[in-house]
Each structure stands twice: as structure tokens, then as C-alpha cells.
Amino acid sequence: MLLPDWAVLYAALDWLANGLWDLSWWQIVIYTLVTTHITIAGVTIFLHRAQAHRAMDLHRIPAHFFRFWLWLGTGMVTKEWVAIHRKHHAKCETADDPHSPQTRGIETVLWRGSELYRAEAKNRETLAKFGHGTPDDWIERRLYTPYSWQGVGLMLILNLALFGAIGLTVWAVQMLWIPVTAAGVINGIGHYWGYRNFEAPDASTNISPWGLLIGGEELHNNHHTYPTSAKFSVKRYEFDIGWTYIALMRRIGWATVRKVPPKLQLGAVKAVADEKTLEALIANRYEVMAGYAREMRRVCKAEIAALRKKRADLSPLKAARRWLHRDDARVPAAARAQLALARAAHPVLDKMVTMREELRQMWLNTSQSREQLAADLQSWCRRAEESGIAQLQQFSVRLRAAA
Numbered sequence: 001m002l003l004p005d006w007a008v009l010y011a012a013l014d015w016l017a018n019g020l021w022d023l024s025w026w027q028i029v030i031y032t033l034v035t036t037h038i039t040i041a042g043v044t045i046f047l048h049r050a051q052a053h054r055a056m057d058l059h060r061i062p063a064h065f066f067r068f069w070l071w072l073g074t075g076m077v078t079k080e081w082v083a084i085h086r087k088h089h090a091k092c093e094t095a096d097d098p099h100s101p102q103t104r105g106i107e108t109v110l111w112r113g114s115e116l117y118r119a120e121a122k123n124r125e126t127l128a129k130f131g132h133g134t135p136d137d138w139i140e141r142r143l144y145t146p147y148s149w150q151g152v153g154l155m156l157i158l159n160l161a162l163f164g165a166i167g168l169t170v171w172a173v174q175m176l177w178i179p180v181t182a183a184g185v186i187n188g189i190g191h192y193w194g195y196r197n198f199e200a201p202d203a204s205t206n207i208s209p210w211g212l213l214i215g216g217e218e219l220h221n222n223h224h225t226y227p228t229s230a231k232f233s234v235k236r237y238e239f240d241i242g243w244t245y246i247a248l249m250r251r252i253g254w255a256t257v258r259k260v261p262p263k264l265q266l267g268a269v270k271a272v273a274d275e276k277t278l279e280a281l282i283a284n285r286y287e288v289m290a291g292y293a294r295e296m297r298r299v300c301k302a303e304i305a306a307l308r309k310k311r312a313d314l315s316p317l318k319a320a321r322r323w324l325h326r327d328d329a330r331v332p333a334a335a336r337a338q339l340a341l342a343r344a345a346h347p348v349l350d351k352m353v354t355m356r357e358e359l360r361q362m363w364l365n366t367s368q369s370r371e372q373l374a375a376d377l378q379s380w381c382r383r384a385e386e387s388g389i390a391q392l393q394q395f396s397v398r399l400r401a402a403a
Contacts, residue, residue: 019164028163032170036177037215039073042066043081043182044215044242051078051134052085055230056246059254067135071144071151074178078140080121083131087120088187089227090130092202098126099187102203106192113183181214190220197234198225198286199293199327209238216242225286226261234261264288267403273377275370280402281377282363288399289360293325295391296352300324303346316341324353327360348389355384355392 023031046066049055058066070076084098093102098120101109109116120126144151152175159167159174185207194205204224211218211232219232219240226234233240249255264284270277281288300321307314320342323331331339343350358380362373384396 019160019162019167021162023163028166028170032173035073035170036174038069039174039177040181040213040215040217041242041245042070042073043178044217045245046070047076047078047081048085048217049230049242049246052082053228054133055228055257055259057256057258059249062249062254067140067144071148072155073152073174075148075152076178077121077145077148079127079131079134079145082134083127083129084117084120086130087126089224092204092224093191099183100203101188101192106188109188109191110184113187114179116187117179117183182217186214186217186220190217194221196221198222198290199325199330200225200286201327203330206238209235211238211240211242216240222261226259228259229261230257231260262287265403266398266401269397269401271400273374273381273400275374277400277402278362278370278374278377281359281399284402285360285363288402289325289356291398292356292359292395295395296325296349296356297321299348299352299389299391303349316345324349325356328357351387351389352392355380355387 046058046063047070050058050063067078070078087096088098088100091097093100095103097103099109099113099116104116152171155174156168156171159171161167163170189207190205191203192205194207195209196205198221200221202224204221206221207218209219216232217223219234219238222232222234222238223229230246231240231243232238233243246255246257250257262284264280264287300317304314304317304321307317316338319338320335323335323339324342343353362377362380365373368376381396381400384392387393
């Protein structure tokens with residue numbers, strides 16, 4: 001029996017208004033947030049940690065699910081994403097870095113990050129050099145790579161069928177999620193603003209200690225310090241939700257973790273630093289230097305307290321204190337004069353800065369033999385403990401306990 005024209009029109013309008021799945025506005029918001037979160041989980045777990053850095057291996061079930069979901073939710077090709085990200089690490093903060101705000105400007109990366117990605121994805125040399133080891137099976141060659149835009153088109157059709165006209169808005173949010181959060185926020189703000197646990201050889205920062213919204217990628221300085229680690233959180237107050245999902249998959253045999261951040265082990269204090277101490281220093285150099293930075297901050301705090309008692313001018317030291325524990329190359333030109341003034345006025349801090357650089361040379365000086373470096377470390381510890389600076393003495397004793 002044929003329906004009257006008005007009934008057909010009414011049914012069409014009802015479908016346009018509500019779709020097949022008649023949800024309230026807040027339920028649609030939850031659906032959108034859940035689907036975008038699955039997308040970011042796929043990016044951080046599959047593309048980033050498993051594929052780009054080989055920090056873990058995924059079972060074929062989650063691996064194929066993430067590949068399919070990312071085809072629907074982003075249209076990104078695994079080889080392209082991996083190659084671009086590996087090049088970013090290899091050429092970080094240089095003119096060849098595909099998306100560094102230090103060389104291209106924060107506004108460019110923040111607002112045009114997806115354009116930078118698409119431009120680099122067309123670079124055949126980048127794909128050939130950095131895209132090795134990515135999936136190259138039948139479904140990748142016949143569907144995901146040649147028909148990348150059809151995936152996001154299918155997602156649009158599904159959203160329209162489920163929710164009607166509002167499905168277009170849901171789809172737009174899903175499509176913008178990665179370009180905004182990953183291409184813009186992580187690649188931009190994550191190399192421009194935030195806090196740093198470690199003096200990594202680039203400008204990477206942790207945007208937030210709670211890696212929730214972007215799957216743990218907010219802990220970007222931690223990642224650049226230990227790029228082959230499957231876990232991004234390193235401090236007790238940090239939370240990496242991507243690692244939580246990986247830990248759950250490990251329990252059911254869906255994930256095998258290859259690496260996590262190294263942890264400095266302390267044993268009995270040795271009479272003198274030896275080659276084992278040197279090995280521990282080099283293997284855990286970022287953690288060791290982070291500990292040294294804490295001691296420098298304590299010294300700086302004591303110097304400021306002394307100046308307050310004397311009612312002396314605090315401004316030079318306050319202006320310079322954020323740079324005292326940074327590598328020289330990371331100190332901006334505008335801050336160098338302030339830093340020099342602070343060091344000249346505070347011999348204790350000057351000694352701490354000088355000793356820090358000498359310690360850093362232990363792993364930078366590749367021309368020296370192990371025996372010579374161990375002797376240099378022994379000399380460093382002896383001078384630190386004879387310095388009369390309590391924080392430096394305590395640091396040296398802890399260093400001699402490194403195992």
C-alpha cells in the first residue's frame with residue numbers, strides 16, 4: 001500500500017530532524033566525545049606509540065580496529081603519519097621539521113597545522129626515508145591508502161543516518177578533532193608553552209600533567225625525552241590515560257610493551273664514582289639533571305631569602321632563575337644579560353651552573369675513553385663535595401650511590 005505524499009514528506013522530515021537514533025542533545029554530545037576519544041586513543045596508541053616509535057606491539061584485533069576506525073574518523077594514511085612524525089623527531093626544531101613552532105611560528109602551526117601535515121604527506125622522499133615498517137597488507141594497499149577520503153565520507157553517511165541533520169555537526173567535530181588537538185595543540189603549544197620535567201634537546205613542553213583530553217599526548221616533554229617509551233607519565237602527579245588503556249590491553253594479551261622510561265636505581269654509596277656510576281649517569285642523564293635542577297632551585301630560593309633579609313634588589317635574580325638550570329642553547333638571547341648579572345652577583349649559583357655544564361659534558365664528550373670519563377666523574381664528585389655548597393655535596397653523594 002502506497003503512503004500519501006504528505007506521509008512520505010512527514011517521514012522524511014522526521015528522519016531529517018531525528019535520524020534513526022532518536023537521542024537528546026546531551027546524549028549526542030556524549031556520543032561525539034566518545035567517538036573523538038576513540039580516535040585520539042587510536043592515534044596515540046596505534047599510530048604514535050606502536051607504529052612510529054615501536055615502543056609496543058599490538059595484537060591484530062586492536063591493531064585492525066584502530067586502522068579501520070582511523071580510516072573512518074580521520075582519513076589519515078598510517079605510512080604518511082608515521083613518516084611525518086619520525087621526521088619531526090629526527091629534524092626537531094630545524095628548518096626541516098615539518099611542524100615546529102620554533103621555526104615556522106606558533107600561529108602557523110596552531111592554526112594551519114593540518115595544512116603543514118598535508119603538504120609534507122606529498123613529499124615522496126619523506127615517506128621513503130621515514131615510513132618503513134608500516135602496514136603494507138592487502139587492505140592497506142587496496143582500501144585505506146587509495147580511498148582515504150571514502151572513510152570519512154562513510155562516517156558522514158553514518159552520522160546523518162543516525163542523527164539526521166545534526167549528524168553533520170557531529171561529523172564536523174569528529175573531523176576537526178585531530179587537526180585541532182594533534183596538528184595544532186600538540187605540535188604547536190607542545191613545543192612552545194608549558195612545563196618541562198627534563199632538559200630534552202628541543203623545545204618540547206608538557207601542556208598539562210593530566211593527559212586526558214588528548215590521550216596522554218599532553219605530556220609532550222616526557223615523550224621527547226624518552227621517545228621509545230610506551231608510557232608518557234614519569235612523575236607521581238602525572239596521568240597518562242593512553243598508558244591506562246595499554247595496561248588494560250596487556251592484561252588480556254593484546255599489547256606487549258617494549259620500553260618504559262628508565263628509572264635511576266640507588267644502592268650503597270661508593271667510596272668513589274666508578275665506571276658503573278658513569279654508566280648509570282649516562283643511561284639516566286635526564287633524570288639526573290632534573291635532580292640537579294631541583295637542587296639549583298633550592299639554592300636560588302635560599303639566595304632570594306637572604307636578599308629579602310638584606311632588603312636588597314631581587315629583580316635580577318628573579319628574572320634569571322628560570323634559566324639557571326637550562327642548557328646554554330635553550331637560553332634566549334634576551335635573558336643572557338640577566339643570567340650573567342645573577343651569576344656575577346651570586347658565586348654559589350655561578351658555581352652550580354659551572355658544575356652543571358661540566359657534568360653534562362660527561363655524555364657529550366664522545367672522544368674520551370671510558371676510563372678517562374670515569375676519572376673526570378671522580379674529579380667532579382670530589383670538587384662538588386669540597387665546594388662547601390650543601391646542595392651540591394648532597395647531590396654528589398647521591399650520584400655515587402647510582403647503580
